[in-house]
Amino acid sequence: MKKILFGLVISISLMTLFTGCIKSNKTIIRYQKMEEKVDHPTTIEELKEAIDKYENRVADIQLANQQIAIWYKMLGTRYVDAKMYGEALKCFQKALEFYPNNQNLYYWVGVCAGYMSHAAMDFSGTGSTQVRMNYLKLAEDAYSRAIQIDDRFVRALYGLSVIYVFELDESEKAIPLLEKVMEIETKDFNAMFVLARAYYENYEFDKAVKIYDKIISLTKAADIINAAQDLKKQVLDASY
Known part of the structure; x- marks a missing residue:
């Protein structure tokens, strides 16, 4: 019975956490300690056990982040196939938060930004071309970063050249x-x-x-x- 009640408390607490209530880092850490049954380790054995448990947690988070990044990239390419370049650009931006040294992600940012520059319009009627230029500069920067990572990346070399010409x-x-x-x-x-x-x-x-x-x-x-x-x-x- 105690275990059931404890599980309900944890579940309710986590539901509250993920449904909009802002919790402090201390609160999150407290939940983690309760879940892992690690509170205030003091002995050598307790400290080793705590380290093992949190190392496993870190490994789980790393694997989850890797998978999230892969899914963002996959979703981005699906949007590209559908010619939804604005949505694709958002996905590749998110994937770069996990893999900031991936030349392929920068390449796709360049592709999407190039297409979005063609769609950029002066809806305010001011005569400004700033939005279009912002997309073109983003494309230039993205292709350039891809080339910095891999200076023989033909698609990025070609994409940047098209932007310049x-x-x-x-x-x-x-x-x-x-x-x-x-x-x-x-x-x-x-x-x-x-x-x-x-x-x-x-x-x-x-x-x-x-x-x-x-x-x-x-x-x-x-x-x-x-x-x-x-x-x-x-x-x-x-x-x-």
Whole structure:
């Protein structure tokens, strides 16, 4: 009977704790001590037992946090699949609270922030583009952090390059990033097209032409060849 009553007390107390009542750290610690039956250990045996119990608790919390982070990442990717980039961004932000050195999470933040920049609108009618720029800067920062962690992370190198070339009008910053991609992935046609565009915008017409020629030589896909030929002609016309 005593055990049953004790269990009811604990259950009621925990229900109160998790239904909105703010408890102090001292109260939470008291609940933990009651649950683990550890109060004021004094002897060597009692202290060792207390340490073992709390070490197990810490291990349980670590495992739970790992699982929570994984689920946030999974939920985020599901939102990406559904093109719900705002909700996905929130999930990846939460996952980063558990894994702040995970390059893949930063990459996905960059992807979502890039898409959200396209959705940003001036609902107040002030003419400001600040919300859009905030998302673009977030994307730039996220991709950059991913690259800091893994400097051969091709998707992050490419994503940051796209931001520089097509969004921030800073194509000169994209050139070394894309040249690195070319060293790692020698047949990445998407990166080649963006690199040629970056060369073109920086008046390096010969380099742009060489990239288009390389694309044409490496593929048999008619649509890719036609696109490269058309863009090469534009570059040649601009260079005269």
